[in-house]
Amino acid sequence: MSETKALETMIGEEYKYGFSTDIEYEEFPLGINEDVVRLISEKKNEPEWMTEFRLNAYRAWTEMEEPDWFNATYEKPNFETLQFYSAPKHRPKLDSLDEVDPKIRETYEKLGIPLEEQKMLAGVAVDAVFDSVSVFTSFKEKLAEAGVIFCSISEAIQEYPELIKKYMGSVVPVRDNFYAALNSAVFSDGSFCYVPKDTICPMELSTYFRINNMNSGQFERTLIIAEENSHVSYLEGCTAPMYDEHQLHAAVVELVALDNAEIKYSTIQNWYSGDEDGKGGIYNFVTKRGACRGKNSKISWTQLETGSAVTLKYPSVILQGDNSIGEFYSVAVTNKKQQADTGTKMIHIGKNTKSTIISKGISAGNSNNSYRGLVKFNRKAENARNFSQCDSMLIGQTCGAHTFPYIESANPTGKIEHEATTSRVGEDQIFYLQQRGISEDDAISLIVNGFCKDVLKELPMEFAVEANKLLGIKLEGSVG
């Protein structure tokens, strides 16, 4: 009985960031064709080669089929009525925060995003992406001192065309998959980061994404390059306002790590997941992939996925360089009618490459939560190692947890370990903690946090606190 009650409060937990900001938007034709792609490129004053990149991707996309191999069902987006580009009308050129549109500021305030002092004191550079266009970038100077380039991808296309030409599409080719091709054709904006040789990025980099325009697909494009002996940690966190119509988000994130370089990419994702019937939530169809190109390089993905109506997401690592390391730490929480099919791919090519996968799936309500992971050892991947642990936790009787591990090994010297467990938050567990004086909500929170501990400890300190809070909000219900 107590469990049911807890579930009810959980389910009753309303999306706290459900509001929209009244800002004028530039009108843009609905639907997609070559002219629309050209228009996007034109709006952004892009050079010819970038327009060609987009057109090439668009043509590839028209020949591709929308995938349906995953464990989720949903109403397919109507590309005819989707708006592929939107930008706040008066794009400001800013010297300080005070010049940011007060309404945008207000939105951030409501979200509790400490855009100002708190962040700055914490030493975090914030590149806030409002809808599709960057309106504010901070700490640029300090980063520039260290030689780190951190700017919007649009700016990078103008300022650093050689880097973009060399790396964009090199990890996720335009033909990689349906949504990556679409993104390559119509991407609006996103972040670019370049860390030069022998450089440790002096601060954690973070970007806040936000979707705030009805019918506007959000197509973010992120590219991070870490040169030899460099190190960078990137944080990404998202919330979005409540709307009654599905919103598509199809981002592409590419990471490149050269010799001895390390990239740590952390995400907290809390997009609107729809109402009790699953109506109105975001579709999150993201392609995230990193390439460990150099020897001894390392790429680490950490994610806390709590939002979206449908999530298809497999942050992956291609381990090309000898002795390179790939890591994937994930917590995916689904509630109500959310559907998540998420996991990773670890492709071992170099010798002595190592990968670690720790995945924790928590399902509540009527949700469906699937882990899908591929571990592949190529023929030349001598002494490759993988350890995978996939744990699922069920809260209530009407949710589902699934695990789809794929293992392909073409090298006999490889070693793969896979562990998987499924558990249920039982009445006895909750009663035990309640008997120790802990309220039902806190008991569930404690059990879930304990379950996710191995992943949460991988998050940067600042995010770990947010993560705990978010798990609380998602699973505790409104504690008085």
Place this chain on the structure above:
Amino acid sequence: MLELKDVYAEVEGEGIEILKGVSLTINKGEIHAIMGPNGSGKSTLAKVVSGHPEYEVTQGDILFNGESILELDPDERAHAGIFLAFQYPVEVPGVTNTTLLRESYNTIAASRGREELDPLEFDDYIREKLDLVEMNPDFLERSVNTGFSGGEKKRNEIFQMAVLQPSLALLDETDSGLDIDALRVVSEGINKLHTSEDAVILITHYQRLLNYIVPDFVHVMRDGRIVKTGGKELALELEEKGYDWLDSQTTVNGEVK
């Protein structure tokens, strides 16, 4: 302190009656032993007093310090001072003993208007209590009951009791699964914790526990009722003659499960 007034209880939603009119009064400073065969309702009695959601009280009342606790959630009963040492302590992976106990201690302290302890103060406080049950400090950083042996789990329950200092402790078969040395350690711990201000209910199958912890009263349960009450010598008599001996002494309705 605790008063059960003709309590009837059944499994929630299933209509299976387990307690069929239990009356019992426990005063502070007393130790009561409740004995009886499997299925007689001993563990159910402990769960009903501590508020397990699986059971529903259909008749009668349970008073704690003079007030009915039937409407209280299990955590509220814990705040009032009721502690249950579980027969089968539950594992909570990823949550350390320290984390759980600090959360418990401070929640209970806050509800009673006592001062909460910060992590450092709390660390000092619990380390003192470890000795009481001869537990290794490593225990504190291990996940609650996870991978513990049966004996370690039971010892951990008494350790928690030492930390939380309840006014009424219900010990549900704390002796089962303990070897003779552990039984002695645990019993001594319980004896040291017991004062004239609190009460203890020992639920057990075996008389041997009562060699270490001497009860003021022994109650025998059968088929959901207390069928006999006596002093500590009753336990010895039971040991010698078995529970069937009671059949000739009392009339019990219904079948023994």
